[in-house]
Amino acid sequence: AGFLAWRGTLSDRLEPMQVSWGYHKSGRPLDEPDEFGSTPRTRYLEFEGTRDPAPWLSIPTAIDFQSRIGWSNIRQRMRELSDYARQKLTALGLTEATPRNPKMRGSLTAFELPLQGKKQAQVLRDEIWKHRIEIPIVERPDRLLIRVSGHFYNQEEEIDALAAILPAAIAVASQS
Numbered sequence: 001a002g003f004l005a006w007r008g009t010l011s012d013r014l015e016p017m018q019v020s021w022g023y024h025k026s027g028r029p030l031d032e033p034d035e036f037g038s039t040p041r042t043r044y045l046e047f048e049g050t051r052d053p054a055p056w057l058s059i060p061t062a063i064d065f066q067s068r069i070g071w072s073n074i075r076q077r078m079r080e081l082s083d084y085a086r087q088k089l090t091a092l093g094l095t096e097a098t099p100r101n102p103k104m105r106g107s108l109t110a111f112e113l114p115l116q117g118k119k120q121a122q123v124l125r126d127e128i129w130k131h132r133i134e135i136p137i138v139e140r141p142d143r144l145l146i147r148v149s150g151h152f153y154n155q156e157e158e159i160d161a162l163a164a165i166l167p168a169a170i171a172v173a174s175q176s
Contacts, residue, residue: 014045074152078107081150081159085109088163089148097145107150113137115144115173123176127169133162 006014011030028034030041066074079102086096086109094111115124121137121144128135138145146166148159 011041069152077152078150081152081154081156082107082109084156085148085150085159088159089146089166092163092167094146097143107152108147109150110138110145110147113144113146114170117144120144120173120176124169124173127172128162128165131161131165133158133165135162 026034026040028040030044031039033039082105086100089109089111090096094113097110097112098108099105113124115121118139121139124144124146125137128137135149136147138147148162
């Protein structure tokens, strides 16, 4: 579940990933409610047909949970995990692709892979998945990246498991 908050001045620049059958241009102001309490903006950005209320109902509990942990504790934990991933994967010879400056980075850390192309990317994904590790292999025109998440709910043991199998997985992929 997730939600998006934005400054009102940027509203006209938001585009939905999909527009379902509920949206039609009404000519009404974007935020004027209709007879059902919806607005043209809401229908444009949110209307998907059948709606699953579970994410809407779970967000307050998730916010409360994270508030109890403490936002500064969460940010600190994310920094620790990001630093840990950087240490473990650079020790394997991978180059960081995200900034080293802590003020310019978040919990996601990307590393350049010594591989190229879609075929090697897919072989690497398959090799990593054999160990039931799911991780993004990002295909860029000039290189492949592996992106490690250091969100507060991740563990050092998960990064260790990736670091343990990654050299062999890269070796297999490089021969494809």
